[in-house]
Amino acid sequence: MLIASYNQAALGDVLVVIAAADEAEQTTTKRDDIVEIVAQSDGHLIGFNFLKIKTILPTLSGNGKIELSDDQIGILNEAIKTAGFSTKLVADYDAKFVIGYVETVEKHPKSDHLHITTTLVDGEHELQIVSGSPNIKDHIKVVVAKVGAMMPSGQIIWPGQLRGVSSNGMICSGRELKLKNAPEKPGALILPDDFQAIGQPFDFAKGNLLF
Known part of the structure; x- marks a missing residue:
């Protein structure tokens, strides 16, 4: 990273x-x-x-x-x-904002508004992501901020737990991605089926045209 x-x-x-x-x-x-x-x-x-x-x-x-x-x-x-340090930096060119596909959605056992998703991000690579988006559902394309992503706000996405359930990434809204004219309200950005292929780096310029 x-x-x-x-x-x-x-x-x-x-x-x-x-x-x-x-x-x-x-x-x-x-x-x-x-x-x-x-x-x-x-x-x-x-x-x-x-x-x-x-x-x-x-x-x-x-x-x-x-x-x-x-x-x-x-x-x-x-x-x-x-300077005398023995550690060094290692390049990381892995895309951090990618097209994901929400395969399954379950209610969080300890929350009324959180849901546990299984989200495909590349090939057979699935992530468990806890989402609070009110419009989250299965079988939709979304933008996933993977672990190590820096959001436009400066927030960094780390592995974590939400109410005791592990979460590895974030399903983003247009507002969180700072897309032009995105509505100022919570809710996952649901992409058209033909927007981009699953696992591809999210095209922010193309995303701005959705609103």
Whole structure:
């Protein structure tokens, strides 16, 4: 997993790179202008903060989620090594917003408004996703934010539990995807059957034409 975010107006010249979910107990180490964050449990990398990123990547631009190229990741890893850290970043180009197909829907045993879905996201790969969408039902195409997705709001999708039931992803509304003219109300974005094939990366430009 690799999520990079840059917001100069809010944070200054800082690139935030996330490699794993946050943990309550973690170790933070600063060397030069690089901050490494690792889990105390087993030492796995949670992420890096690059405090003066333009000294490392002078041409970096954007606001919000940043797609880093292989060359940029290589430059960051060289800077990490030079600073004396042994961990490194690993590229992740797996699509995080994909076309899903809701195969089954069951009522949540501990909630009146939540439902447990079995959602196909690619081939035979199924995810259990708990959804609170009032219009959720079986046999529909939807947009799934997989684990590791950063929503337009900045929220990151992690594995979790809702009322004691595991959930691995999110079935999105048009509003949550920030699609143009999407209704400002809850409810899964139900896609036309011929919109895109199951498992394909969601085409945001095409999605804007749905409203």
